[in-house]
Ligand code: AMP
């Protein structure tokens with residue numbers, strides 16, 4: 362296979378909190394020059410068969426993907442899984458359990474919003490959810506924009522959906538160990554998503570990377586839509602320090618909301634092992 366440079370291994374479809382179908386994402390990735398693509402819906406693999414078929418149709422290489430919500434220390438961390446067997450029951454059951462609490466959480470979020478005068482947010486958010494098992498804060502954000510409470514989803518998160526705000530609800534997700542284990546036991550590679558987003562102290566971040574490696578994690582996102590150019594450099598260094606392979610992904614959700622389009626980020630910095638080199642036998 363010729364060397365792959367333009368890999369985009371992180372994005373979301375209507376099966377989680379994106380606004381495009383797997384087919385529309387595949388077409389958009391191809392149009393933007395993506396050579397290797399992965400759809401990584403939150404806690405879901407329901408779109409994998411469609412995404413793989415669409416990639417084939419577009420003449421683009423494909424890796425299976427998901428982005429697992431994990432509770433670590435006092436916050437939520439995202440672990441991307443790539444190249445696993447999407448038919449393996451260990452992955453299916455693990456993700457189903459991880460998704461399981463989202464319905465009650467959404468009702469609790471709506472109750473918090475009702476206390477500050479925002480009515481019927483559960484029903485409102487549900488209308489935006491393409492998959493009712495996967496109702497997320499993003500769907501609430503879209504509802505609050507539609508109803509004129511905020512001008513954009515960023516403002517909704519800042520005022521209503523982050524820690525300490527009326528629509529925020531503490532939630533227990535998968536453990537780091539479980540997420541990494543499901544991915545690796547099913548033949549895939551686990552990747553720490555957008556590490557700069559967590560705002561951990563250096564000690565906490567060291568703990569995350571160390572435990573992740575101990576559980577069998579092998580990759581970290583270096584070039585992502587969530588990182589600044591300076592953060593590419595920081596996490597390239599972290600990847601080298603911890604002996605992790607590097608991943609690249611836009612985290613594209615929607616043409617209207619995402620500032621980074623599929624396949625348009627800078628290439629990985631030199632001197633790093635691309636994570637897809639660990640997955641050659643898993644590429645479709
Ligand atoms: P959830 O899994 O329900 O907690 O929702 C998390 C999702 O919300 C993330 O995957 C992002 O798509 C979105 N999100 C988180 N923070 C922000 C933010 N500040 N602005 C816009 N979207 C955000």
Ligand code: MN
Pocket residue numbers: 373378403499614
């Ligand atoms: Mn999302």
Ligand code: MN
Pocket residue numbers: 428439554555
């Ligand atoms: Mn994420």
Ligand code: MN
Pocket residue numbers: 371372373428612
């Ligand atoms: Mn994501």
